[in-house]
Amino acid sequence: MPLRIIGKSPALYGLFQQLKAVMDSDVPVLLEGESGTGKELAARILHYQGGRKDKPFVAVNCAALPETLIEAELFGYEKGAFTGADRSKPGKFEVAHQGTIFLDEIGEMPLELQAKLLRVLQSGQMSRLGSNEIIEIDARIISATNRKLINEVAAHRFREDLYYRLAVFPITVPPLRERGQDIILLAEYFLREENLRGKKQARGFSEQAKASMLHYSWPGNIRELANVVKRAYLICPTEIIEHTDLLFGNLLPSSDPAQHPPSEAAPPPNAQPAAPALGGASLKTLKEIERETISERLQYFHGNVSRAAKSLGLTRATVYNKLR
Ligand SMILES: Nc1ncnc2c1ncn2[C@@H]1O[C@H](COP(=O)(O)OP(=O)(O)OP(=O)(O)O)[C@@H](O)[C@H]1O
Ligand SMILES: [Mg+2]
Structure with a gap:
């Protein structure tokens, strides 16, 4: 993705100022903001415009994998460390040596792994799974979350000590x-x-x-x-x-689709346009009706073409074709 944050609003100016303040330092930064606001873009800018730009930027999505696999991702493993480990693999912390590690969706990290991460950050050292060899860590830590992480701390879903270690400089990316x-x-x-x-x-x-x-x-x-x-x-x-x-728009005002994505199994009750009165002034063509139906379905699924297509029994390509 191109590394440019477009915008010149006061809200964005505030963001630029904060990014600039931490650009050339190594302080751990926590980026908080709603989904799609540009947290990862901000993290990449911090890396690629900062002093570590010639070293790797390594992103880890802490929500995408089950706990044991994130641990193996982060810290690496030796051959035979667990069933299926048929060769050794360096962890993301090692790959990010002298660069930046981006811990995305940190709020989803399971508590046990939070404890391990804290120990690693406190000591500045880690070992691969299945190994005793000590590896010194030198990676800048940038983490991101679309939750208010301090609320997760209050709800005992996120460790307070880890929070303060990651959020030395918290930055809110505005909606x-x-x-x-x-x-x-x-x-x-x-x-x-x-x-x-x-x-x-x-x-x-x-x-x-x-x-x-x-x-x-x-x-x-x-x-x-x-x-x-x-x-x-x-x-x-x-x-x-x-x-x-x-x-755009949400056809179901009572529910927030970002929180509760609709399932394909339950098509929206109001997704079908009301039948036009026959003999009325404007009889629609089949093509128009198709387009309207597809558009409404797309709105309902928040622009997710795959799900809209599936709910209509069409392929994605057909949906694109019919909208053309
Ligand atoms: N100000 C901006 N100017 C140009 N492109 C932007 C801007 N902000 C975000 N984008 C683009 O919008 C998309 C979403 O941004 P990004 O992935 O950084 O968001 P995010 O906050 O990490 O979202 P999520 O929480 O869903 O992971 C990306 O393709 C990014 O390049
Ligand atoms: Mg992201």
């Missing part, structure tokens, strides 16, 4: 809805990317489209904005993107 006109700057940036990649050229957004983007709450933040622009680019019939081409 998109607090960035004002940056929303438009980002939308135009993503549209330029689509123009470069795609077959057609879209020139920009109508005023009404801009207004609706500025009013929307963006629960999925920058990632969601990128998806909304991508879809608008595909479906807009003219070279100007209208507000009707922007498919």
